[in-house]
Amino acid sequence: MGHIRFASDVGAPVGAAFAYAEDFRHGPQWMPGVTYVAPLGAPAQGLGAAFAVKVRLFGVVPLRSTVEITEYRRNAVIGYTLRGRVYGTVTLRFDPLGYERSVLTCEADYPPPRGMFARLCHGLADAAAKSALRATESRLRREIEAFHGTDLVGRIA
Numbered sequence: 001m002g003h004i005r006f007a008s009d010v011g012a013p014v015g016a017a018f019a020y021a022e023d024f025r026h027g028p029q030w031m032p033g034v035t036y037v038a039p040l041g042a043p044a045q046g047l048g049a050a051f052a053v054k055v056r057l058f059g060v061v062p063l064r065s066t067v068e069i070t071e072y073r074r075n076a077v078i079g080y081t082l083r084g085r086v087y088g089t090v091t092l093r094f095d096p097l098g099y100e101r102s103v104l105t106c107e108a109d110y111p112p113p114r115g116m117f118a119r120l121c122h123g124l125a126d127a128a129a130k131s132a133l134r135a136t137e138s139r140l141r142r143e144i145e146a147f148h149g150t151d152l153v154g155r156i157a
Contacts, residue, residue, distance in 0.1 A: 002088075002112065004130050006137045007105040012148035014094045014102045018075045020147045021140060024051055030139040032132050033057060040066065047072040047147055055086060058128070087111070090133075092140070104144070106137040 010017050021028055027037040032062055036054035049067045057063055063085050071079025071091065079091040092111045095103040100140030110129060113122050 001131060002110045003107070004007075004133045005105065006134055007103055007109045008137055008141050009097060010012040010102045010104045010141050011100065011145045012102060014075050014096050016148040017102050017104060017144045018094050020144045021094075022046075022078055024049075026143065026147075027051075027053075029144045030136065032139070033059065037067075045069075053082075057086065083087055090136075096143060104137065104141055106133055106140070108133045 008146060024037050024039060024044060029032045033055045035056055038052050040050040040052055047069055050060055050066060052064045053067050055063045055065060065082055065084030065086050068081050070081045071077055075094060077093050078089060079089060081089050088108060091094060091107045093105040097103050109128060
């Protein structure tokens with residue numbers, strides 16, 4: 001099982017950071033490769049919410065997947081389970097850091113590759129997963145700060 005974790009300081013309080021991240025309409029702006037997100041019924045937020053997602057893997061391979069929120073604590077954590085050709089879990093954690101600041105932790109867990117060819121490409125798959133999670137964390141931090149109207153040191157943007 002692969003596990004990746006990145007954390008960064010965000011120039012916004014936990015409430016603002018969480019509010020931005022939990023709104024599915026913002027997903028394509030901070031999730032690399034995601035071109036479309038739509039709820040699959042009610043609820044559209046919180047535990048049990050499910051979404052249809054269109055992804056362009058490596059920018060060229062179109063894939064459809066479903067994502068379900070399987071862990072949810074308001075202003076603390078959102079855990080997504082991905083199902084389909086791309087599968088695993090992605091967890092976003094939000095912790096207070098001080099006045100108008102918070103820590104965003106992004107974690108991903110994914111199963112080991114299956115099949116002979118997949119095992120041969122294991123290193124490439126790990127590198128791609130790390131790059132995608134780093135891009136997710138970086139984009140989400142920037143988008144949260146833009147949403148809140150500040151940068152990391154709390155200046156009005």
